[in-house]
Amino acid sequence: MSEPGTPLQPQAANQELRRRIMGYIVSQSIFTVNELRIADRLGGEARSVTDLARECGVDADALHRTLRLLAAEGLFHEGPTGSFRLAALGELLRTEAPGSLHEFVNLMAGESYRVWAESAYSVRTGKPAFDLVHGMPHFNWLAEHPDAARDFNRAQASLVTQRSLPLLERNWQGVKTVVDVGGGNGQLLATLLSQQPHLEGVLFDLPHVVTEAQAKLTESGVRDRTRIVGGDFFAEVPTGGDVYVLAQILHDWNEEQALGILRSCRKALPDHGRLLILEQVIPEDDEPHPAKLLDLHMLVLLGGRERTETDWRSLLADSGFRLESVEQGARSSLMTAVLDGAAR
Ligand SMILES: C[S@@+](CC[C@H](N)C(=O)[O-])C[C@H]1O[C@@H](n2cnc3c(N)ncnc32)[C@H](O)[C@@H]1O
Structure with missing residues (x-):
């Protein structure tokens, strides 16, 4: 090139x-x-x-x-x-x-790839072509296709180690309980709790997804320090954590939906709590960056988006948070947010 x-x-x-x-x-x-x-x-x-x-x-x-x-x-x-x-x-x-990248290929192939033939629909409407092609939103479709859902969760889990480094390597001293919101089959929590013996964890995801977590958490020797909760993060997320993690979650959703998830987290977060967001941050220039590809993939698949740092600041401010720091990593960035006192 x-x-x-x-x-x-x-x-x-x-x-x-x-x-x-x-x-x-x-x-x-x-x-x-x-x-x-x-x-x-x-x-x-x-x-x-x-x-x-x-x-x-x-x-x-x-x-x-x-x-x-x-x-x-x-x-x-x-x-x-x-x-x-x-x-x-x-x-x-x-x-x-x-x-x-074997599992990553599985993620990009199959039902996701078919959707790309209709990507112009997403550009015309701003809506996910997935719904047009498969007749329902992606996560609903996964709920109805257990084999594809297992592959999806396995692929997400296989990417955890690479894309979660900034989160795994942060200082966890002083934190007692971490809630992984949309934590999939528990891979991130299992890795984190194995590395941090003082931590307790809560794994929260859709009911049919968390059923897969039991084995992984047991296998990693952290089951006795983890509570597994099935639910819907648009309704509420579990209370009792002092750190809440949203890893590769908000990019799946449009502004209104992302605000809904953040508001659920805000309600659960104690005053001293921290929200850790692990996502790509789109650089505000015209250079190639993987987040620019993923951004469109999120659009056609879910109606979601990747965001610039400016976007993140304003999304967080609109949901009562203040972006405290952004740590850029090779595969994803770690954003730390706290409750905005003025917005409470
Ligand atoms: C892209 S995956 C990220 C998984 C994991 N956090 C990671 O970093 O690998 C998004 C997760 O959000 C979960 N999810 C989707 N809709 C949800 C809802 N309404 N309530 C709770 N979890 C949901 C999915 O089941 C999936 O595990």
Whole structure:
């Protein structure tokens, strides 16, 4: 890619734009090899396409053409005799690779990917195309599709370690009870409580989601320090915490809905309490940033959005909070908010 600000020659510009226009072919091919678990099948070896195709029960020629495309994209190395081995990017599709993106691909594929064919609807209306394509909002759809919901929760959990570092690494001294609002299947709370033996936790999420948490919390040895509560954060969130966590929650919702969740948290938060928000913060410039991609994904999927620091300040102020600090992390930022005395 050219340096930002350096004009491309017409020919190069044409090619660059074509590559982007046809980018979904690359995305979909990555989804296919992920589904076939080609990266795990290769491991550290070079293997022939015929062998791989036989093992997966797929068409050898079609698999060869898919792997050839992805070799050109840096996922594989193609050998002289129709054999392939993993390259640096492909390594990240291995299920056990450090920082594996296997589950992330599952999140971007399937029901989410189909929605993107109708993304213009979201631009015309500001509403989620998911509802148009699947006939109901995303979280309602997940409630009706237990297998997809389990995959969704597993994918979210797999991303926790990478995107929660600023939260896990903050100073937890002086905190007694942390409430993870929309805490999914408990991965973040399990990790945090394992690292901080003095902490107690409350896991709060939709009733059908928290049922999955029992095993994870027990496995991590923190079950006896955790209370599991099922409910709806638009109605209320559990009281009794001195820190409330909203990790990747508010970006799922539009302003009005996000205000509703924040107001539920405000009602539960004691005067000395802190609200920790773990989210992306969109930089206020025109440079590439992953949050700008996720922002549109949130729009088409949920009618939600990523926010700039200015947006965050005003959303928090409108719900009776004051943004105390923003700590930028590589994968997400940690915002700490306190009750705004004047707004109480
Ligand atoms: C993007 S996931 C984030 C999960 C987790 N906090 C993390 O960082 O991985 C959003 C979570 O919000 C939960 N959720 C959605 N609607 C909810 C509601 N009305 N009440 C409580 N939780 C809800 C979902 O079940 C899901 O676990």
